[in-house]
Amino acid sequence: xxxxxxxxxxxxxxxxxxxxxxxxxxxxxxxxxxxxxxxxxxxxxxxxxxxxxxxxxxxxxxxxxxxxxxxxxxxxxxxxxxxxxxxxxxxxxxxxxxxxxxxxxxxxxxxxxxxxxxxxxxxxxxxxxxxxxxxxxxxxxxxxxxxxxxxxxxxxxxxxxxxxxxxxxxxxxxxxxxxxxxxxxxxxxxxxxxxxxxxxxxxxxxxxxxxxxxxxxxxxxxxxxxxxxxxxxxxxxxxxxxxxxxxxxxxxxxxxxxxxxxxxxxxxxxxxxxxxxxxxxxxxxxxxxxxxxxxxxxxxxxxxxxxxxxxxxxxxxxxxxxxxxxxxxxxxxxxxxxxxxxxxxxxxxxxxxxxxxxxxxxxxxxxxxxxxxxxxxxxxxxxxxxxxxxxxxxxxxxxxxxxxxxxxxxxxxxxxxxxxxxxxxxxxxxxxxxxxxxxxxxxxxxx
Numbered sequence: 001x002x003x004x005x006x007x008x009x010x011x012x013x014x015x016x017x018x019x020x021x022x023x024x025x026x027x028x029x030x031x032x033x034x035x036x037x038x039x040x041x042x043x044x045x046x047x048x049x050x051x052x053x054x055x056x057x058x059x060x061x062x063x064x065x066x067x068x069x070x071x072x073x074x075x076x077x078x079x080x081x082x083x084x085x086x087x088x089x090x091x092x093x094x095x096x097x098x099x100x101x102x103x104x105x106x107x108x109x110x111x112x113x114x115x116x117x118x119x120x121x122x123x124x125x126x127x128x129x130x131x132x133x134x135x136x137x138x139x140x141x142x143x144x145x146x147x148x149x150x151x152x153x154x155x156x157x158x159x160x161x162x163x164x165x166x167x168x169x170x171x172x173x174x175x176x177x178x179x180x181x182x183x184x185x186x187x188x189x190x191x192x193x194x195x196x197x198x199x200x201x202x203x204x205x206x207x208x209x210x211x212x213x214x215x216x217x218x219x220x221x222x223x224x225x226x227x228x229x230x231x232x233x234x235x236x237x238x239x240x241x242x243x244x245x246x247x248x249x250x251x252x253x254x255x256x257x258x259x260x261x262x263x264x265x266x267x268x269x270x271x272x273x274x275x276x277x278x279x280x281x282x283x284x285x286x287x288x289x290x291x292x293x294x295x296x297x298x299x300x301x302x303x304x305x306x307x308x309x310x311x312x313x314x315x316x317x318x319x320x321x322x323x324x325x326x327x328x329x330x331x332x333x334x335x336x337x338x339x340x341x342x343x344x345x346x347x348x349x350x351x352x353x354x355x356x357x358x359x360x361x362x363x364x365x366x367x368x369x370x371x372x373x374x375x376x377x378x379x380x381x382x383x384x385x386x387x388x389x390x391x392x393x394x395x396x397x398x399x400x401x402x403x404x405x406x407x408x409x410x411x412x413x414x415x416x417x418x419x420x421x422x423x424x425x426x427x428x429x430x431x432x433x434x435x436x437x438x439x440x441x442x443x444x445x446x447x
Contacts, residue, residue: 006047006067006407038397038444041079041088041430044068047407047439048077050414051430055422056109060085061139062430063105063117064441065414066092067407073101076119080139085428085443093133096121096145102131108178109420110166115139116203118148118164118180126158127151130182134203148180148197149209158185159195161415165225165233166203170298174231174258178203181212181223181235191215194223194237198259212253212262219243220251222291222415229298229305233259234331236292236309238271248273250292250311254331268292268334269325272315279348280318283374283403286411288312288320288350293416299360303386307331310340310364312350320350322366326387340381340390343370349379351414357421362387365395365419365429375399378417378431380446393446400435407439 042048046068053062059082066077075092095102105119115135120128129151133142149159162182167174178199185192194212199205213220218241226234233255240248250268255261273290290312297306307327312320316339323337341349352366362383367376378395403411417431426445433442 006072038442039085039088040436041441041443042066042077042090043440045438048441049412049432049439050103050416051432051441052106052416052418053420053428053430053443054107054109054115055420055428056115056138057423058082058084059109059138060422060428060443061107061109061115062088062418062441062443063107063119065103065105068092074103076102076105076117078117078139078142079441084422093117093142094144096129096131096147099123099129104161106162106164108164108166110178110202111169111175112136113138114166114202116164116166116178117142118162120160120162121145123151123153126156126185126188127153128159130159130162130180130197132180132203132206146206148206149182149184149195156186156188159183160185161222163223163225165227167227167231168298171227171229171231176200176202177231177258179225179233179259181225181237183220183223183237184209186215191217192220194220194235196235196259200258213251213265217241222289224292224294226294226296226307228296228307228330231258232256232330234294234296234307235262236268236294238273238290238292238311240273245276247271248290250309252309252331263331266331268309269323269337271311272313274312274314274320274350275318279320279350281348281369281373284348286402286413289415291416293352293354295354295356295362297356297360297386299358301360303360305330306386308354308356308362308387309334310352310354312352312366313337316345319346320348321345322349322352322364322381324364324387340364340383340387341366341368341379342390342392343368343379351417353416353418355419355421355427357425359425360384360386361425363419363421363427365417365427365431367417367431371399374401376402378429380419380427380429395429395444395446396433396442397444397447398435400433402434404434405437406434413439
């Protein structure tokens, strides 16, 4: 499975409904841009990690693996702000019948108050189902879990690491479509394929699973989905035949008919992943998967339709840095990868996540130890010229020790972080942060 259980016991505490934002952002009226402020979305004594975020108007909706349930098992947590990210309420999503725990939540925003959340729910070890929750009231309430692909024991089926995308309202085609891609492991997780399900009615009903790759004795991990300005569907993943210990390939398929058919597999780039999923920092004992992420320019600017792929790569003397490749022909060909972080070459930079604004600005958030070898910060690399050059800025206001008082052995901070744009053009990033001695979800923008 792809997330951990905390060590017992974890100190009990009250569950606050609201985060504790800085007094400087307690203003009345329309939400103001939050800059140089970090907000704790999950102010309780139980751990949370692996967040995602989706924004529609002034509604900020985040998810994470949340371990506060009485049985200590993880659930998909939901954290909602109605004031642009100043204060958050929080709750846990229910499990499907017969399932024991859940996680890997990913949120996406649609039109007219639509929010969808997908994730994985587990019948037990290595038996994972893909589930979906649906809201039509801006995330105030969600439906019960809908199973999109059921995990089974006979034959062994373990569905994992889903990713979700909704066709934007600006698209003239396939405006009611949504897509969930994921990895399906079989034969006791010795073979794996990439699958996709689609909805043509804003997530009410879903297609049968479609296989996008053959079942291989390999590792195909970390699906990502992005939607183009005309409703094009782009699906990416990392593939390796040796469990990512030495080399991998960023692979990709696209669809131009609403996800009914896909082009043949193409290669975005060769990848040198984090060796054995461990960074070369003595105290950083948490795992670091090398995952794929995609973004598309849907602006009316000169780069409309440009496709961006980001990932971490250790081709620089074994140290992890953030790479980007672009395609201007809908994925038929890709540029030579370029490094977009400006951290020292000896530093470690990982877990990138990309968002592209309505104006075409690119933001890639990532963890880095550039300020202190054994501490982490979140930075953002931003470009306003189609990825030609980037400005890197700090998002965190406090550097933190990712293994300090961790509830997990070995420590676990999740496998990704997230970012989205607010209507005012500012970003809101989310990440796992233990500056208070507990794995919490923090959010905010650059200083």
